[in-house]
Amino acid sequence: MSAPRNRQVLLKSRPDGEPTEGNFEIVEGxxxxxAAGQFVARTIYLSLDPYMRGLMNDRESxxxxxxxxxxxxxxxxxxxxxxxxxxxxxxxxxxxxxxxREYGVSDGSGATRKVDPADGPLSYALGVLGMPGxxxxxxxxxxxxxxxxxxxxxxxxxxxxxxxxxxxxxxxxCRVVGIAGGERKCRYVADELxxxxxxxxxxxxxxxxxxxxxxxxxxxxxxxxxxxxxDAVLPLLNRFARVPVCGLVAQYNATELPPGPDRVPLLMxxxxxxxxxxxxxxxxxxxxxxxEFVADMGGWVRDGLVKYREDVTDGLENAPRQLIGLLKGxxxxxxxxxxxxxxxxxGRA
Amino acid sequence: MSAPRNRQVLLKSRPDGEPTEGNFEIVEGxxxxxAAGQFVARTIYLSLDPYMRGLMNDRESxxxxxxxxxxxxxxxxxxxxxxxxxxxxxxxxxxxxxxxREYGVSDGSGATRKVDPADGPLSYALGVLGMPGxxxxxxxxxxxxxxxxxxxxxxxxxxxxxxxxxxxxxxxxCRVVGIAGGERKCRYVADELxxxxxxxxxxxxxxxxxxxxxxxxxxxxxxxxxxxxxDAVLPLLNRFARVPVCGLVAQYNATELPPGPDRVPLLMxxxxxxxxxxxxxxxxxxxxxxxEFVADMGGWVRDGLVKYREDVTDGLENAPRQLIGLLKGxxxxxxxxxxxxxxxxxGRA
Numbered sequence: 001m002s003a004p005r006n007r008q009v010l011l012k013s014r015p016d017g018e019p020t021e022g023n024f025e026i027v028e029g030x031x032x033x034x035a036a037g038q039f040v041a042r043t044i045y046l047s048l049d050p051y052m053r054g055l056m057n058d059r060e061s062x063x064x065x066x067x068x069x070x071x072x073x074x075x076x077x078x079x080x081x082x083x084x085x086x087x088x089x090x091x092x093x094x095x096x097x098x099x100x101r102e103y104g105v106s107d108g109s110g111a112t113r114k115v116d117p118a119d120g121p122l123s124y125a126l127g128v129l130g131m132p133g134x135x136x137x138x139x140x141x142x143x144x145x146x147x148x149x150x151x152x153x154x155x156x157x158x159x160x161x162x163x164x165x166x167x168x169x170x171x172x173x174c175r176v177v178g179i180a181g182g183e184r185k186c187r188y189v190a191d192e193l194x195x196x197x198x199x200x201x202x203x204x205x206x207x208x209x210x211x212x213x214x215x216x217x218x219x220x221x222x223x224x225x226x227x228x229x230x231d232a233v234l235p236l237l238n239r240f241a242r243v244p245v246c247g248l249v250a251q252y253n254a255t256e257l258p259p260g261p262d263r264v265p266l267l268m269x270x271x272x273x274x275x276x277x278x279x280x281x282x283x284x285x286x287x288x289x290x291x292e293f294v295a296d297m298g299g300w301v302r303d304g305l306v307k308y309r310e311d312v313t314d315g316l317e318n319a320p321r322q323l324i325g326l327l328k329g330x331x332x333x334x335x336x337x338x339x340x341x342x343x344x345x346x347g348r349a
Numbered sequence: 350m351s352a353p354r355n356r357q358v359l360l361k362s363r364p365d366g367e368p369t370e371g372n373f374e375i376v377e378g379x380x381x382x383x384a385a386g387q388f389v390a391r392t393i394y395l396s397l398d399p400y401m402r403g404l405m406n407d408r409e410s411x412x413x414x415x416x417x418x419x420x421x422x423x424x425x426x427x428x429x430x431x432x433x434x435x436x437x438x439x440x441x442x443x444x445x446x447x448x449x450r451e452y453g454v455s456d457g458s459g460a461t462r463k464v465d466p467a468d469g470p471l472s473y474a475l476g477v478l479g480m481p482g483x484x485x486x487x488x489x490x491x492x493x494x495x496x497x498x499x500x501x502x503x504x505x506x507x508x509x510x511x512x513x514x515x516x517x518x519x520x521x522x523c524r525v526v527g528i529a530g531g532e533r534k535c536r537y538v539a540d541e542l543x544x545x546x547x548x549x550x551x552x553x554x555x556x557x558x559x560x561x562x563x564x565x566x567x568x569x570x571x572x573x574x575x576x577x578x579x580d581a582v583l584p585l586l587n588r589f590a591r592v593p594v595c596g597l598v599a600q601y602n603a604t605e606l607p608p609g610p611d612r613v614p615l616l617m618x619x620x621x622x623x624x625x626x627x628x629x630x631x632x633x634x635x636x637x638x639x640x641e642f643v644a645d646m647g648g649w650v651r652d653g654l655v656k657y658r659e660d661v662t663d664g665l666e667n668a669p670r671q672l673i674g675l676l677k678g679x680x681x682x683x684x685x686x687x688x689x690x691x692x693x694x695x696g697r698a
Binding site for chain 2: 062227246248251256261264267268270278280
């Protein structure tokens with residue numbers, strides 16, 4: 001009998017601008033043995049997220065760069081196959097950070113935790129009930145501080161983070177305007193997610209349409225894309241508007257700055273005159289709000305107040321191409337790679 | 350007997366770029382009569398401040414634009430000469446906003462309040478114990494939130510706001526690095542005000558010298574100038590650094606944006622990756638902290654923990670030229686115009 005394979009996707013080279021499949025390499029390894037205090041898990045779902053583009057650079061950011069010749073890092077949900085860890089036993093479902101491989105080993109440290117299938121589909125631990133959902137929740141509530149009647153704007157509005165930002169904004173009594181790529185996504189955001197409006201950034205005159213959709217200006221702009229959306233938002237920000245800066249996916253592949261003039265003085269002037277608050281964050285800055293997040297978001301998902309859409313692709317080998325597409329907005333909903341069979345019943349959400 | 354004159358400086362035209370004396374006009378009017386509920390005051394000191402450049406534009410900012418053909422607005426300290434106001438009587442010293450004229454009338458509204466000569470020299474109500482001091486105090490403490498051992502950087506460090514920012518930073522246990530124009534100012538800031546270092550922005554390689562002066566990076570940058578100082582500061586900001594945005598005097602006279610590339614994406618990237626907080630404010634956003642400010646700052650000035658320097662020019666007619674000079678950093682200390690005789694004993698501070 002041949003040894004079971006353990007396919008892995010390695011970072012082979014660092015991209016110059018837009019990543020290509022050639023930056024990745026698929027190899028087969030052996031399934032690791034758990035040492036004392038470790039467990040081994042079989043990957044079921046892998047999360048693809050925009051921040052992974054940053055990992056591919058050889059530059060310290062808010063996360064360690066991925067290492068050349070090693071598997072791409074990233075969150076995954078799996079099932080424990082062997083355990084020498086006192087808290088994990090065979091069959092347990094776990095969230096872990098062993099990255100892009102079919103089998104991973106973990107000592108339970110870091111973001112590792114058990115996943116209870118009773119809380120929802122396993123993959124939700126990578127989305128609305130996990131890092132992206134918590135990113136939306138903590139960024140909007142701590143830094144955006146939306147008040148009833150205010151206007152919240154968020155781009156990538158059908159995505160894992162944007163969709164939750166908007167729906168939590170609605171729960172908080174705000175007017176919520178989304179921005180997304182394409183008519184189909186926009187219809188979903190407005191009709192299914194209940195945003196007050198959703199604008200297609202691929203259509204002409206985003207600034208004019210955004211102004212019309214925000215007759216009282218913008219009080220909270222949850223920044224996760226940058227680029228032309230930011231340019232359209234800036235003149236509409238109200239006095240004392242808050243801009244949580246969560247991501248800048250529109251510029252992640254850029255290899256140089258755009259041509260001038262240099263608008264930094266203009267941005268600073270706007271910050272001064274309108275008393276704007278721009279604040280960068282990553283989700284783990286608010287790690288101590290995890291329990292509160294799980295209680296709130298779990299309830300909202302159960303009650304249908306927060307809807308959630310996944311875009312699932314089968315096969316670890318497809319992860320590179322899907323990440324490349326994600327950075328171009330080709331996904332429709334939270335991007336998930338199904339690496340192995342999910343033994344739980346089909347999701348109820 | 351000829352009627353007493355009431356000289357006034359009017360805004361005659363709006364500047365295009367750097368203001369000139371031709372933008373102002375000096376006229377003589379009559380001394381107003383106080384209606385019921387009003388008092389008339391004789392101006393003793395007039396305050397000149399960088400924000401006044403913004404008033405000269407015909408563009409709504411955080412303050413109403415000055416009106417053409419009317420006296421320039423601004424804070425002044427005077428003495429009541431006639432009163433029909435129940436709370437003010439002849440001889441009272443008052444802070445008011447009747448602007449650039451020898452005699453003003455007030456109904457006691459707005460920022461008007463009595464000034465007690467026992468609190469310090471009358472002119473201090475326009476500086477360390479008034480709007481500029483409160484700007485430094487509220488911006489640094491509410492938005493800068495300096496912690497002991499952190500590094501605070503402030504430019505215009507010998508000026509009305511910057512000097513107080515730095516000294517309050519020292520009181521809070523920080524390493525404080527100032528930036529000022531010219532060796533004389535820098536020596537004063539380091540030797541007299543007790544900053545840990547002060548760099549002359551007119552000397553070459555500010556970025557390199559600033560880096561050397563901030564071996565642990567920068568945790569709080571109190572932004573009151575913009576321009577090349579900001580450019581030198583940005584790469585040195587630490588994770589979770591705070592940037593209260595108070596003023597941008599280096600760019601107030603600019604008529605166009607600087608050439609490219611457009612560094613807005615770079616700034617946003619820094620905000621994201623380092624989780625920076627940029628927040629604009631004006632002093633009146635914190636108006637409810639007035640009592641606390643007066644108690645703290647009054648004590649610090651009395652105890653010599655906060656030192657304060659004024660740059661006084663006699664004669665209302667010199668206000669235009671002195672404002673033009675202020676915008677170029679020609680003043681050394683808080684710029685004050687002595688419009689009329691000060692009947693109080695010479696200052697003790």
